[in-house]
Amino acid sequence: MSAVNLISAESIKLFSTRSPWWCNLLAMVLPVGFATAAVLSWPTDVPISVTEVQMGYQFGMMLVLVMAALAVTTEYRFGTMRTTFQAVPGRSSALLAKTALVAGVAGLVGLVAALGSLGVASVLHPVSDLGLGTADELRAVLGVAPVFVFSAVIAVAVGLLVRQSAGALALLLVWPMLVEPLVSVIPTVGEHIQQWMPFVAADHFLRGERSMIADPVLSPAMALAYFAAVSVGLLAVALVVARRRDA
Amino acid sequence: MIEARGLTRRYGNKVAVDDLSFSVRPGRVTGFLGPNGAGKSTTMRMILGLDRPTSGTVRVNGQAYHELDQPLRRIGALLDAKWVHPNRSARAHLRWLARTNRLPDRRVDEVLEAVGLAAVANRPAGGFSLGMSQRLGIATALLGDPEILMFDEPVNGLDPEGIRWIRGFMRDLAAQGRTVFVSSHLLSEMAQTAEDLVVIGRGKLISQCTTAEFIDNASESLVRVRTPQAEELRAALARADAEVRVEVETGALLVSGVTTQLVGEVAAAGGVVLHELAVERASLEQAFMRLTDDAVEYQTTALPAPELVTAGR
Structure with missing residues (x-):
């Protein structure tokens, strides 16, 4: 069974129902909408930075998390995961194909969202010199793609472990929005632990010194590597669990 | 060919399938028979590698x-x-499945045609009736043109037309030389379609044999006799050690443990006129109930049955 066939099968699955289309569309529209709102509320004579313009990536990320988790949990919900495992008894190859497809789509969505945000902002705010000239600017814009890719990997892994839409989505939305930001509240060690939270690390990669980490240990590039490692590690655990459990 | 050897599956303390060994012979329809909760579906999931045997x-x-x-x-x-x-x-469902095993898209249309769903192939499967869903399920099974087919309770909940269609379909598959393994909790259903039977109760093998053998062994046969000289025949049969009961409504005699030949000979010897002499089988359901009686998972206390047959005086 070649990877191409399995990925092709997964893409028929993903694009033959409506919700992934909506999730992906919104994941592109919301960040652009946020960029528009940010620029319009910004004073017209003060330049806005690329990082400010890209702040809305988090909305897109939430929707990518939803899209990727649902790609797994709806299969459990409707029993098609059993049919999948019946057709591909090795299981891991089918699940890796799904991960590759979903993560690839997420990366494209991230790229479109980030470039769209930048484009809209440059048109609406000509005073700012918005571009991809510096390393910080490159990371803030093009970096959204890999962040979405690894976010999708995390969501697939959580979907495989939880196997249930409500639980998986609650976890995936509450974790980056509430748990990680609040870790710094823990006395003494909180500040130090927080930068090792995966989504905080991803944010550090995108926004550099503007992120919430006061005294980062990792460079932005290393923060992305760390985020990727966490997602791949989680996926590896999920694949082992999925192989062992009854379908 | 499907072969199970010592197949066992526990869920916590509960044993769903208990040391089950059987084989499904190629080119025949084999029925997988057992009461609800006997472990049929668990066994089928283990055959497909979906559940892991203990x-x-x-x-x-x-x-x-x-x-x-x-x-x-x-x-x-x-x-x-x-x-x-x-x-x-329905078409998208079959298309992704076909893709996983490198089956051509053309095959999708072939199986949709074969099960009569071509006209509704582009409609969402959620709107299908049970009968249509069942047809889609069968299309799914046929997709790879496999030599072995396995169906779990395929006629459950279907209307008579759907049941007739499925039965015919399974017979056709067997006639093409395919191996068919089909489960049911209804012996009468199996008697219509299966040549061989694997009978289980509470996860254990009760019997593996041909359907004919199973029915012969399981059902007690009765000889039914109608005669105007009932008293004389009853006495004569009693002398021949036969057990005789009288059917209340008709007055016919029901004789157990003998053949029709013996009853005929006894009657001739005694000069008794016979109006009817026939073998009457206990129903298949009764036979099945007798064999699986203590193997039923969710037993109810039986209500006392109205007495239709009484001992003769």
Whole structure:
């Protein structure tokens, strides 16, 4: 069974129902909408930075998390995961194909969202010199793609472990929005632990010194590597669990 | 060929399948019979590698399921017709499945045609009736044109037309030389379609034999006699050690443990006129109940049955 066939099968699955289309569309529209709102509320004579313009990536990320988790949990919900495992008894190859497809789509969505945000902002705010000239600017814009890719990997892994839409989505939305930001509240060690939270690390990669980490240990590039490692590690655990459990 | 050896599955303290060994012979329809909760579905899931046996093995054509390359081409199965995404069209459902085992898209249209769903192929499967879902499930099983087919309770909940269609379909599949393994909790259903039977109760094997053998062994046969000289015949049969009861409504005699020849000879010897002499089988359901009586998972206390047959005076 070649990877191409399995990925092709997964893409028929993903694009033959409506919700992934909506999730992906919104994941592109919301960040652009946020960029528009940010620029319009910004004073017209003060330049806005690329990082400010890209702040809305988090909305897109939430929707990518939803899209990727649902790609797994709806299969459990409707029993098609059993049919999948019946057709591909090795299981891991089918699940890796799904991960590759979903993560690839997420990366494209991230790229479109980030470039769209930048484009809209440059048109609406000509005073700012918005571009991809510096390393910080490159990371803030093009970096959204890999962040979405690894976010999708995390969501697939959580979907495989939880196997249930409500639980998986609650976890995936509450974790980056509430748990990680609040870790710094823990006395003494909180500040130090927080930068090792995966989504905080991803944010550090995108926004550099503007992120919430006061005294980062990792460079932005290393923060992305760390985020990727966490997602791949989680996926590896999920694949082992999925192989062992009854379908 | 499906071969189970010592197949066992426990869920906590509960044993769903208990040291089950059987084989499904190629080119025949084998019925998998047992009361609800006997472990039929669990066994079928283990055959497909979906559930992991606690111990024992099951092999398809001599290989463990997970060793099969492109398994849809070897064994097709319908375990639950509702295993489809309700917003996905029947065609899309079959297309992704075909892609996993490198089956051409042309095959999708062939099986849709074969089960009579071509006209509704682009409609979401969630809107299908049970009968249509069942047809889609069968299309799924046929997709890889496999030599072995497995169906779990395929006629459950179907209307008479649907049942007739499925029965005919299974007979056709067997006539094409395919191996069909089909489960049911109804012996009468199996008697119509299956040549061989694997009978289980509470996860244990009760019997593996041909359907004819099973019915012969399981059912007690009665000889039914109508005669104007009932008293004389009853006395004569009693002398021949036969057990005789009188059917209340008709006055006919029901004789157990004898053949029609013996009854005829006894009657002739005694100069008794016979109006009817026939073998009457206990119903298949009764036979099945007798064999699986203590193997029923969820037993109820039987209500006292109205007495239709009384001992003769």
